[in-house]
Amino acid sequence: MPGHKLDVLDTIFHPRSVAVVGVTGANDRVGYNLLQSLIHAGYKGIIYPIHPRLENLLGLPVYRSLEEVPGPVDLAVIGVNQYATVEVVEQCGRKGVKGVICVAGGYREMGAEGKALEERLIAVARQYNVEVVGPNTLGLINTGVGLNATFYPIRLPRGRVSFVSQSGGVGLTILQKALDEGLGVNKWVGVGNRSTLELSDYLEYLARDDSTAVIGVFVEGTDDARRLVQVAGEVARRKPVVFYKVGRSDAVNSAALTHTGSMAGSYQMYRQILQQFGLLVVESALEMVAACNALAMAPIPRGNGVGVVTHTAGPSIVLLDEAGLRGGVFPPFTESTMERIRNIMGHNPAVVLKNPLDAAGRGMQAATFGRLAEAVLEDPLIDLLVAIYCLHLNWRCPTSEILAAQEKSGKPVVALYISSLEQVREERELLHSRGIPVYVTPEEAAWGVSALLHYARQRRGVNR
Amino acid sequence: MPGHKLDVLDTIFHPRSVAVVGVTGANDRVGYNLLQSLIHAGYKGIIYPIHPRLENLLGLPVYRSLEEVPGPVDLAVIGVNQYATVEVVEQCGRKGVKGVICVAGGYREMGAEGKALEERLIAVARQYNVEVVGPNTLGLINTGVGLNATFYPIRLPRGRVSFVSQSGGVGLTILQKALDEGLGVNKWVGVGNRSTLELSDYLEYLARDDSTAVIGVFVEGTDDARRLVQVAGEVARRKPVVFYKVGRSDAVNSAALTHTGSMAGSYQMYRQILQQFGLLVVESALEMVAACNALAMAPIPRGNGVGVVTHTAGPSIVLLDEAGLRGGVFPPFTESTMERIRNIMGHNPAVVLKNPLDAAGRGMQAATFGRLAEAVLEDPLIDLLVAIYCLHLNWRCPTSEILAAQEKSGKPVVALYISSLEQVREERELLHSRGIPVYVTPEEAAWGVSALLHYARQRRGVNR
Numbered sequence: 011m012p013g014h015k016l017d018v019l020d021t022i023f024h025p026r027s028v029a030v031v032g033v034t035g036a037n038d039r040v041g042y043n044l045l046q047s048l049i050h051a052g053y054k055g056i057i058y059p060i061h062p063r064l065e066n067l068l069g070l071p072v073y074r075s076l077e078e079v080p081g082p083v084d085l086a087v088i089g090v091n092q093y094a095t096v097e098v099v100e101q102c103g104r105k106g107v108k109g110v111i112c113v114a115g116g117y118r119e120m121g122a123e124g125k126a127l128e129e130r131l132i133a134v135a136r137q138y139n140v141e142v143v144g145p146n147t148l149g150l151i152n153t154g155v156g157l158n159a160t161f162y163p164i165r166l167p168r169g170r171v172s173f174v175s176q177s178g179g180v181g182l183t184i185l186q187k188a189l190d191e192g193l194g195v196n197k198w199v200g201v202g203n204r205s206t207l208e209l210s211d212y213l214e215y216l217a218r219d220d221s222t223a224v225i226g227v228f229v230e231g232t233d234d235a236r237r238l239v240q241v242a243g244e245v246a247r248r249k250p251v252v253f254y255k256v257g258r259s260d261a262v263n264s265a266a267l268t269h270t271g272s273m274a275g276s277y278q279m280y281r282q283i284l285q286q287f288g289l290l291v292v293e294s295a296l297e298m299v300a301a302c303n304a305l306a307m308a309p310i311p312r313g314n315g316v317g318v319v320t321h322t323a324g325p326s327i328v329l330l331d332e333a334g335l336r337g338g339v340f341p342p343f344t345e346s347t348m349e350r351i352r353n354i355m356g357h358n359p360a361v362v363l364k365n366p367l368d369a370a371g372r373g374m375q376a377a378t379f380g381r382l383a384e385a386v387l388e389d390p391l392i393d394l395l396v397a398i399y400c401l402h403l404n405w406r407c408p409t410s411e412i413l414a415a416q417e418k419s420g421k422p423v424v425a426l427y428i429s430s431l432e433q434v435r436e437e438r439e440l441l442h443s444r445g446i447p448v449y450v451t452p453e454e455a456a457w458g459v460s461a462l463l464h465y466a467r468q469r470r471g472v473n474r
Numbered sequence: 475m476p477g478h479k480l481d482v483l484d485t486i487f488h489p490r491s492v493a494v495v496g497v498t499g500a501n502d503r504v505g506y507n508l509l510q511s512l513i514h515a516g517y518k519g520i521i522y523p524i525h526p527r528l529e530n531l532l533g534l535p536v537y538r539s540l541e542e543v544p545g546p547v548d549l550a551v552i553g554v555n556q557y558a559t560v561e562v563v564e565q566c567g568r569k570g571v572k573g574v575i576c577v578a579g580g581y582r583e584m585g586a587e588g589k590a591l592e593e594r595l596i597a598v599a600r601q602y603n604v605e606v607v608g609p610n611t612l613g614l615i616n617t618g619v620g621l622n623a624t625f626y627p628i629r630l631p632r633g634r635v636s637f638v639s640q641s642g643g644v645g646l647t648i649l650q651k652a653l654d655e656g657l658g659v660n661k662w663v664g665v666g667n668r669s670t671l672e673l674s675d676y677l678e679y680l681a682r683d684d685s686t687a688v689i690g691v692f693v694e695g696t697d698d699a700r701r702l703v704q705v706a707g708e709v710a711r712r713k714p715v716v717f718y719k720v721g722r723s724d725a726v727n728s729a730a731l732t733h734t735g736s737m738a739g740s741y742q743m744y745r746q747i748l749q750q751f752g753l754l755v756v757e758s759a760l761e762m763v764a765a766c767n768a769l770a771m772a773p774i775p776r777g778n779g780v781g782v783v784t785h786t787a788g789p790s791i792v793l794l795d796e797a798g799l800r801g802g803v804f805p806p807f808t809e810s811t812m813e814r815i816r817n818i819m820g821h822n823p824a825v826v827l828k829n830p831l832d833a834a835g836r837g838m839q840a841a842t843f844g845r846l847a848e849a850v851l852e853d854p855l856i857d858l859l860v861a862i863y864c865l866h867l868n869w870r871c872p873t874s875e876i877l878a879a880q881e882k883s884g885k886p887v888v889a890l891y892i893s894s895l896e897q898v899r900e901e902r903e904l905l906h907s908r909g910i911p912v913y914v915t916p917e918e919a920a921w922g923v924s925a926l927l928h929y930a931r932q933r934r935g936v937n938r
Contacts (some may be wrong), residue, residue: 043867046867163866164867177786178788179784179786179787179789180791180916181788187914187915190894190895256791256792261794295915296918322646324640324641324694327726340725362583374502403627404506430650450650450651450654451758451759451760452759
């Protein structure tokens, strides 16, 4: 990728000033919400709302045109229709704006006429060396600088995961699910029609972005598939990339074509190539968030041996099943671990001592749970521990014990705390702050574990 | 099934009095929590706590033994160890108790010695005609009478879905997820080791239970597979049954054997047979809740034509993909529907009019969304509408419009409101109260839609 695109993307994600073109006073219009999103997220740079007649909006002075803006503009967010957008991009070019976000649809996804319009948009952008996010996009977010350059005024907790989504709506689904799961977000972009900036450009940028530790990608389809997968494969050597590719059923290709003007492409072909390049492929927005959560929180395990401590067998069986389908291995404990476990448990004819270790009623006592977790984490065959606990009104969660055991061993731990999402909030915040991802269902925990095991294999060169 | 079991199950789920054997004052012991759960859930019958020395507990007089209880006891919940449990069951028999819930583990899941103990338990129960829930169980719940006979003091909203789970922990996962999704629960039972009552017995009971509209079953494995599937197949003709069967990977069989003393069995064989009998098979606790939610809320569609109205294309593509894999069909609208849609949308060169109908920015206006929903619902080829909307700070959700359109057509509607679970609460309560299930991710919406289509095919006799 030319250094220019990387530089401009860096400016787009860290603009010192943002012009919002097409603001209005009506709060159910895109222009108003583009402006409100910037303010709502706490953007600290200079905001220049542009409107030919308005004087003030949301407490900010409004400028009649880009020309009248007194200082330089790094990024312009454009909320006018598809025809006017082309003209605004030209004004941006003349003003020396580095990057533009074009929200309007009505381009190549609409057939020949729209395609011609998009080509004009691209030509204008190229003429002035302006990079275009979109068109036909929700926009982008960088929580690191309080930049929400979308028309969805949401606030996200800051984190280490960045997302590149071909669909604004699916990207938004992922953000909302991340919110529910307490997963912090670093950067997010809806790529839309990819006129001057391709999926692979964003990926390459995020690969070099130190504040992004994990990248999640949602893809419908792209003409650029070959480069995308190659770039992603290279990126995955540096940091985990998680791919969600739609298109497993036949019903989808024609729908995707209309959406962003690209065929979804053969799913199996895509999947095989992605896997050849060592990339993790997931099958839902839920699995995407579960995988990114684990990869953002926990260290990559050194091997693929999973140990489980629980007080309830069923969820461990579901975990085994889901993770087993994805290559997870649950080795028997070594004899010395077994000896430790027997010492902790004492004689208890209601418990079978093995991996997964179901300590039944004894396991509900936090202290006992903690000692078992410690013993399992010290087993040389165990590279990762899953701690399963059902939140209870009267039994205390073994959170501090799990944290202590994790710290002592340095091995990754995944917590499956069966609970409603709301009730587990406090424990989750504590565990997340110390690098332990928390899940409330065994399937999601298995997806998280599987993501860690995938990148453990990747590091050992087993996936290729 | 002998009428006796049905009668006793009815008593167990509607006891006029419950004895809790093995209560203690320590709030981190099972006995205490069995009692607290009953009180916490608002059980209105008579509660008899039993302990040899305590006088009062949680505001209730304690009795020294079952013998000393002044009135008849319908149900005894037993929180003592596996050996003492057998003795208590005998006392229950002499007292004329109809059903017992045996929480303790340590029976046939523990090998020969435990198996012998369980046989003694069964022999004692048979001698006195007592039916046993468990042993090795979390217990059971009937929200209809405020009965929480488990040691997890949780409160559940009352609803029309009942669950039979071979695992307490997985059953609890399903309950917590149902809580998060605002799905009301009717009855719930963790069947444990199935000593005198089999999975199929509970199913048969719930089939005849008028307050249960939908049944969800989680199965690890059972010797009774043949009867279970036959019974479930019969039940599914009367009301929807949703099966979650663990065991897709090889790692699982030995684990399940230790848990409740049953092999998980060949997954593929199970799945094929379940499908032959017309049962809906799901692959996660998440899909279980999504499917039950739709089946409990919405009427069964008359055919399998799905129409979609959205303002964001990506989620509709994911929906198509997931539902397409499960047999969903998204027919083109008829010409007269297209004419109506064109009239509503006017000339808009940024929108392609087809199914799924992505109305883009115009679709964010509730009134327009509502008119489109109405037009699509009136299309003779459309049997079910999916309304996709991303919750927004400033745009009003088209909830009242969707409700009006649904009421006018009588056809089922599924709402995909992309949002955090918390933010959508109010809209969800309103939509749920009027028979429209609400989801926050496209995959879960697709699982709900697919469940409705499955039972639509079942009604038309297409599945067999």
